[in-house]
Amino acid sequence: MFFLKDLPTRQMIDGYAATYDHVDPDQTNAALHLLRDASLLIRRIEKYLAQHDLSQTQFLILMILHRDKTRDHHLAAEIAQKMDVSKPVLSTAMKSLLRKGLIAYGDKIDDARAKPVQITPKGAAALERLLPDYFRILQSDPGDAGQDTKERP
Amino acid sequence: MFFLKDLPTRQMIDGYAATYDHVDPDQTNAALHLLRDASLLIRRIEKYLAQHDLSQTQFLILMILHRDKTRDHHLAAEIAQKMDVSKPVLSTAMKSLLRKGLIAYGDKIDDARAKPVQITPKGAAALERLLPDYFRILQSDPGDAGQDTKERP
DNA sequence: CACATATAGTTAGCATCATAACTAAATACG
DNA sequence: CGTATTTAGTTATGATGCTAACTATATGTG
Incomplete structure (x- = not known):
């Protein structure tokens, strides 16, 4: 934005x-x-995620898959609804996450069109590494310039 | 976004x-x-502007040129600073505005690298037509779904 | 004055977004 | 059943954004 x-x-x-x-x-x-x-704020988040080779969309997909552990799979169309993006964006972002091994296809369900996906252990680990600083950035004052990405001793 | x-x-x-x-x-x-x-909110603004054939960047450039009438020209680098975008984005957006005749190059100044631009009467008129509904959208509740672009009787 | 550095703006290459058009499977209904 | 509509997901195309690299001018320094 x-x-x-x-x-x-x-x-x-x-x-x-x-x-x-x-x-x-x-x-x-x-x-x-x-x-x-x-x-x-979005700029800072995107910059932070880009340093870890994720777009915000990819990150949010991981968040959605990770946060709702009551279900073992999710569908792209469903994720697109929860997010503010079109289906093709999901398609592309998920392709990239699949390539990186951060998500994987789950067990086939009754509907043959659907491709249920899950977050992988690798994906969950990657997300969990990102979360602490993600929350720090969220809580930071949007006014003061970016020293978000500095390492903390 | x-x-x-x-x-x-x-x-x-x-x-x-x-x-x-x-x-x-x-x-x-x-x-x-x-x-x-x-x-x-940004989604609604972009949709509204797109219906009038402007990107948000193009609109904001017009706003900046229009609102500061204390000066008769502005430079791209300056506008880029006021906005949250990189120089190439300005370059592209301004090219498009020039093509549409909404801005024009102003008188040459001392620095031969600079290309001062001004808003044209056509650009000012276009902007002024957009402003009333732009402010309506700004003031609308982000929660209630978009019926922003409907014509008002 | 010559050469290094900075600045205005553009161009090139890449990623991401959107809409529209497509494939394939599911559903609805006469 | 068979045809029409809906839905899941992908592909195609076009706009826009970013960084990096480029041209051209300006400035600063020995």
Whole structure:
């Protein structure tokens, strides 16, 4: 994602509010800050994951497979629903995860079209290595610049 | 951008907090909601802009050129700084805006490398047509599904 | 002045996203 | 049953993003 780092000043927003009566300066300001903060945070997450050779999509697939241990398999279409992405994106991301051995096809189920997948022990281990710093980044202040990826002594 | 629509439950987050002591469930929960809300909002904005044949980057370039009227030109490198994107992205987006006639090169300045650009009257008009609904989307609740782009009677 | 370094912008190559079109299997229904 | 529709997943195509490498100009230093 990408959004303005330099948000419009309050004065500019008030200017727009004067032009368009439906514009509420506080709401607009809050929305712009939401977008900027999320944008900066996502950037850091993506950078961190990229250093470990995963896209955010791949990471989230692992998270979904890992977090729901009440079931031994999941379907791509289902994962796509839980995430905010289209089916082809899942298809590609899962192909990559399969190649890396982080997920694997599970036992065939009744529906012959379906390809149930599971996280592998290797995948779970990789994810678990990433989680501590992932949570650190999530909890970091979006404002202060990135020293997220530095090793901690 | 893309992020989980189905966030982990509070229970799952508490599970992670129990595993990793540096995880604060409230902060983590807040960050995840931030990312999700922004993700949904950005999706709607991109969809709206795409219907009017602009990418978000192109739109933001127009916004930057339009909002700062204290100067008659801007440089790409400067715009890239205000936004959260790399120079080549600016280069591509500006090429597209030039083709559409929404921006134009301004008067040459002292530095022969620089290519100062301005928003054209056509670009300003296009932007101004988009702004009312843009602000409506910004102010809308990220939760309720998209009926943003419907025509208003 | 000459040569090293920095900066403005573009081009090249690669990854990821989206929509649309496709294959194959499942379901629905006359 | 047989045909139509739906659903799981992949493939094709196009847009956009990033980093790295490039051209050209500017600046800094001996």
